[in-house]
Amino acid sequence: xxxxxxxxxxxxxxxxxxxxxxxxxxxxxxxxxxxxxxxxxxxxxxxxxxxxxxxxxxxxxxxxxxxxxxxxxxxxxxxxxxxxxxxxxxxxxxxxxxxxxxxxxxxxxxxxxxxxxxxxxxxxxxxxxxxxxxxxxxxxxxxxxxxxxxxxxxxxxxxxxxxxxxxxxxxxxxxxxxxxxxxxxxxxxxxxxxxxxxxxxxxxxxxxxxxxxxxxxxxxxxxxxxxxxxx
Numbered sequence: 001x002x003x004x005x006x007x008x009x010x011x012x013x014x015x016x017x018x019x020x021x022x023x024x025x026x027x028x029x030x031x032x033x034x035x036x037x038x039x040x041x042x043x044x045x046x047x048x049x050x051x052x053x054x055x056x057x058x059x060x061x062x063x064x065x066x067x068x069x070x071x072x073x074x075x076x077x078x079x080x081x082x083x084x085x086x087x088x089x090x091x092x093x094x095x096x097x098x099x100x101x102x103x104x105x106x107x108x109x110x111x112x113x114x115x116x117x118x119x120x121x122x123x124x125x126x127x128x129x130x131x132x133x134x135x136x137x138x139x140x141x142x143x144x145x146x147x148x149x150x151x152x153x154x155x156x157x158x159x160x161x162x163x164x165x166x167x168x169x170x171x172x173x174x175x176x177x178x179x180x181x182x183x184x185x186x187x188x189x190x191x192x193x194x195x196x197x198x199x200x201x202x203x204x205x206x207x208x209x210x211x212x213x214x215x216x217x218x219x220x221x222x223x224x225x226x227x228x229x230x231x
Contacts, residue, residue, distance in 0.1 A: 068106030
């Protein structure tokens with residue numbers, strides 16, 4: 001099994017130095033593995049590591065569009081309850097061909113891509129969103145089936161779609177253009193209301209409100225009573 005290093009021989013009469021030396025000796029003789037704050041039986045650790053690698057490889061094959069495997073999926077599948085043990089495992093993997101990206105882990109060689117059978121759906125979604133770039137259909141309308149939902153999630157994770165709200169997504173290019181036009185309008189006319197900006201951009205309240213909230217969070221604009229001004 002495994003244990004956190006600091007709890008090993010916690011109640012023994014040995015000193016910390018003696019315990020550390022004993023652990024190092026056991027590691028050198030191949031009886032245990034020491035990883036960060038974890039000490040584990042070599043065979044046990046090898047099996048856990050292989051299971052984690054198998055899970056990651058399987059997910060890359062089954063869902064190649066995903067950036068990686070969620071760390072909670074790793075923890076749940078391997079039944080790891082100690083956060084320190086999970087961190088030690090992840091650190092071990094990242095020393096040998098894997099990379100941690102936020103809340104997911106993947107092989108360093110993994111490049112997210114859509115399965116061939118849904119690539120035509122990606123093109124259709126891009127076309128639909130580009131027809132009304134500043135007032136696109138709702139996300140619910142775009143995600144007409146499970147494959148479409150798969151594509152939308154992929155595009156969001158890869159930054160090709162900007163999720164303004166649960167039901168509002170824009171093409172990255174459309175978001176950039178809307179942001180530029182908001183800045184240009186306020187620079188020229190001074191503080192502007194939601195209604196003024198909506199009309200200037202030819203958008204809808206459904207889209208412009210979460211857009212402005214996003215720009216507020218990013219530090220591009222700030223709200224002053226009922227208007228937006230530039231920071």
